[in-house]
Amino acid sequence: MLDSLHLSPWATTAIAALAAVFAAAIGHRIAALLALRATRPAPLLHAVVQACVPVMRVLLPLVALQMVWQAASDEQRYIASVRHLNGLLVIACGTWLLMRGIRGLANGIIARHPADVEDNLQARRIATQARVLSRTAMSGVFMAGLAMMLMTFPGARQVGASLLASAGVVGLVAGIAARPVFSNMIAGLQIALAQPIRIDDVLIIEGEWGRVEEITGTYVVLRIWDERRLIIPLQWFIENPFQNWTRNSSEILGTVFLYADYRLPLEPLRAELDRVLETAPEWDRRVKVLQLTDVTERTIQIRVLVSARSSGLAFDLRCRVREALVTFIQRDYPECLPQVRMPATAESGQEPLRGGVSSML
Structure with a gap:
């Protein structure tokens, strides 16, 4: 039908792209409603689905567009650049989807163990592990997605191949430059597994009394009793002693x-x-x-x-x-x-007592 109307190749492709986006939007709407309703009895899975639904609203149309661009003729002008750009967006949204899924999983685990109870030691332990491990996993996913996007550029692959010749020097420089990052990442894993500190723990650090308000991938936020915030690198907790008043119990x-x-x-x-x-x-x-x-x-x-x-x-x-x-x-x-007692003096008319208490001021 489109050929009978003598439309240009790009016009035909554009109409197909609009139809694909419309179909993907309808499919997302239906799939999201069904997935949310089906996972309602499972709170953990439901939290993951809720976190992923907004990203899927963007990802599904991009996937549909990529299918249209791939089906288009290679002779169309700029089609290769459009395919590449759309592919980058698909990879970026896919990375975003995985990161949102990890965050939703962590939030679901934390929601299943509320900390607003009197004995919340187990809940704080789980919350600390979920947040630290999820942020570490999200960092890994982000780095993997960025690497995949760079690998789509032929020039980046050539630069990587040329760098291999000087891998010793580059590796040494990169290792020295990235030491604080990797140190904090390893310290975060140690804190998540060994748990010397947890969310809402009461700590005494350098004479300051406060509660652990947040544990990120690189630092810990300690909320001081007077509403100040003390920012401490994760590596500090591995290398320095500190007091934890709620390590085993809040009592x-x-x-x-x-x-x-x-x-x-x-x-x-x-x-x-x-x-x-x-x-x-x-x-x-x-x-x-x-x-x-x-x-x-x-x-x-x-x-x-x-x-x-x-x-x-x-x-x-x-x-x-x-x-x-x-x-x-x-x-x-x-x-x-x-x-304060002092011996009586001669001015008071009394003899001073030696070795005892004689009067009180």
């Missing part, structure tokens, strides 16, 4: 130190601690200890040890206990607050 002990006079009785203070903890929602009822841990020539040191379900609750509990016990001593035993 933690909190310590409160008090300093008082020797005359302070401890039993009323223990009774006050019991009363405060019974009304404290932060206390998990595991540990409750009040001990006299040290004495000096002027004061006694009292240590209160309490437990909480997380470091944040432990901090709030320590503040609550410290405030309540100090208020108790101020109210009921004000004379037992830390005192």
Whole structure:
């Protein structure tokens, strides 16, 4: 029919291309609805399909166009360039599709293990592994797609062949230049597998207290308690020691130190601690200890040890206990607050006592 209308070769090809794009769009619409409905009972597969649907909306028309260009006559002007450009777009979209699929798989795994529960250690472990491994895999897919696109250029293949002659020097230079990249990539795999840190872990790094907010392919974002962000390279965690307060469990002990006079009785203070903890929602009822841990020539040191379900609750509990016990001593035993004693002088009319306490200022 098209030949009977005496259309030019490019006009015929253009009409065929429009028809192919239209058919691909309809096919994508139908296939997407069916795939989303069929995978709804499987949340993991459903997440992958949801991530891939937007890319397929672009990829299917490109594949249909590539079939049209391949079927077109080789004698058409610029057809080789059009085929090459469309092929590059197909490879780029295919790489994008694989990366979206990997991300959807990771998000599906994370969604199956929510971290908004009290004991979220297992969920944080899985989330860390899924995010780090998925980003590593996506980086590999991106590099493979870029290499495939470069291999479609004859000039790039010739350059690669010529570089093989000086592979020793080039390899040495490339290895030195890429050392930080590969070091962080290997460190990311080590963190994903060994998991010295996880998402939402509480860390102490160089005196800073914060939670792991994000783990990327090259660095870790630590959210400090005052909303600052500390950016740390992945390799740093492999080469330096650090504190992880939630390595095996989020439960933690909190310590409160008090300093008082020797005359302070401890039993009323223990009774006050019991009363405060019974009304404290932060206390998990595991540990409750009040001990006299040290004495000096002027004061006694009292240590209160309490437990909480997380470091944040432990901090709030320590503040609550410290405030309540100090208020108790101020109210009921004000004379037992830390005192400074000095021997009496001749001006006061008293003889100074040697080796003892004579008066209190």
